Amino acid sequence: DVKVTQSSRYLVKRTGEKVFLECVQDMDHENMFWYRQDPGLGLRLIYFSYDVKMKEKGDIPEGYSVSREKKERFSLILESASTNQTSMYLCASWGRQGAKGTEAFFGQGTRLTVV
Amino acid sequence: QKEVEQDPGPLSVPEGAIVSLNCTYSNSAFQYFMWYRQYSRKGPELLMYTYSSGNKEDGRFTAQVDKSSKYISLFIRDSQPSDSATYLCAMSALRGGADGLTFGKGTHLIIQP
Numbered sequence: 001d002v003k004v005t006q007s008s009r010y011l012v013k014r015t016g017e018k019v020f021l022e023c024v025q026d027m028d029h030e031n032m033f034w035y036r037q038d039p040g041l042g043l044r045l046i047y048f049s050y051d052v053k054m055k056e057k058g059d060i061p062e063g064y065s066v067s068r069e070k071k072e073r074f075s076l077i078l079e080s081a082s083t084n085q086t087s088m089y090l091c092a093s094w095g096r097q098g099a100k101g102t103e104a105f106f107g108q109g110t111r112l113t114v115v
Numbered sequence: 116q117k118e119v120e121q122d123p124g125p126l127s128v129p130e131g132a133i134v135s136l137n138c139t140y141s142n143s144a145f146q147y148f149m150w151y152r153q154y155s156r157k158g159p160e161l162l163m164y165t166y167s168s169g170n171k172e173d174g175r176f177t178a179q180v181d182k183s184s185k186y187i188s189l190f191i192r193d194s195q196p197s198d199s200a201t202y203l204c205a206m207s208a209l210r211g212g213a214d215g216l217t218f219g220k221g222t223h224l225i226i227q228p
Contacts, residue, residue: 004158031211035218040123042220043159043203050213058215090158094212103149104205104212106158 003027004093006107013114019078021110023091031094032074033104034058034066036087043090049074081114088112118142121204121219129227134191138204138219141185145206145217148180150189153201153221162202163189194226 007022025032033048035058045058047066055066063085067075074093078085088111094104121138128134136150146167151159163178165171165187171178177190187206191198201221208214 006158029211031213033212033216040220043218045215045217048212048215050211056215088156092212092216094216103161103164104216105161106151109156109158111156 004091004105004107006089006091006110008110009108011110011112013078013081013112015082015114017078017081017114019081019112019114021076021078021089021091021112023074023076023093023107024072025074025093025105026072027093027095027105028071029093029095030071032068033092033094034064034074034076035090035092036060036085037090037109038087046076081112083114086112086114119204119206119217119219122222123220125223125225127225127227128194130194130196132194132226134194134198134224134226136189136191136202136204136222136224138187138206139185140187140206140217142206142208142217143182143185144208145185146182147207147210147212148178148187149205149216150176150178151203151205152198153203155200159203196226196228199224199226 034046035043049068091107150163153159179188203221204219
């Protein structure tokens with residue numbers, strides 16, 4: 001089974017802090033995604049990456065950056081956390097090649113609260 | 116345009132009923148379609164994956180894709196209280212989601228015992 005692991009289930013951070021959310025997948029997938037999920041707004045794509053050191057902006061990249069130094073790891077960075085970034089953050093991965101990557105799988109989510 | 120429309124519900128049905136969940140979309144380039152189930156405070160769990168038009172069945176679940184109408188459906192037979200969750204449709208034009216996966220907002224389903 002594909003495993004997508006997010007480093008934390010719950011985080012509480014202060015306004016202005018720099019926040020790192022880590023995601024690791026073990027299926028050698030090329031593509032990885034970061035979403036945030038808010039009531040009434042659904043899942044919104046923040047950033048995605050289709051290869052190491054490559055990144056693409058999603059629909060709501062403002063206030064976020066990402067890092068993909070290794071294929072299995074995709075990090076989301078909140079440069080200066082604000083209260084409007086309080087949300088559930090979800091990481092997903094999907095492979096382009098072969099039977100091992102025909103579907104996208106999600107991590108368990110990180111519920112971030114900024115106070 | 117990447118918009119996907121999905122009725123948020125809640126949809127409440129009695130146990131044992133057949134449930135029909137639907138999404139419509141506007142981007143004719145979409146050809147990879149997925150359904151996810153999400154329980155409260157958990158990450159989405161993949162239920163069904165379909166490429167292009169057609170039907171796919173897995174146990175009590177059937178996924179249908181009609182690309183000509185830009186309409187996808189998920190049917191749940193013999194619904195159980197444990198099926199109560201939010202169901203999300205997702206789609207992509209490129210294999211692997213290289214264009215970014217696009218989601219509906221989810222339908223909240225309640226199965227009454």
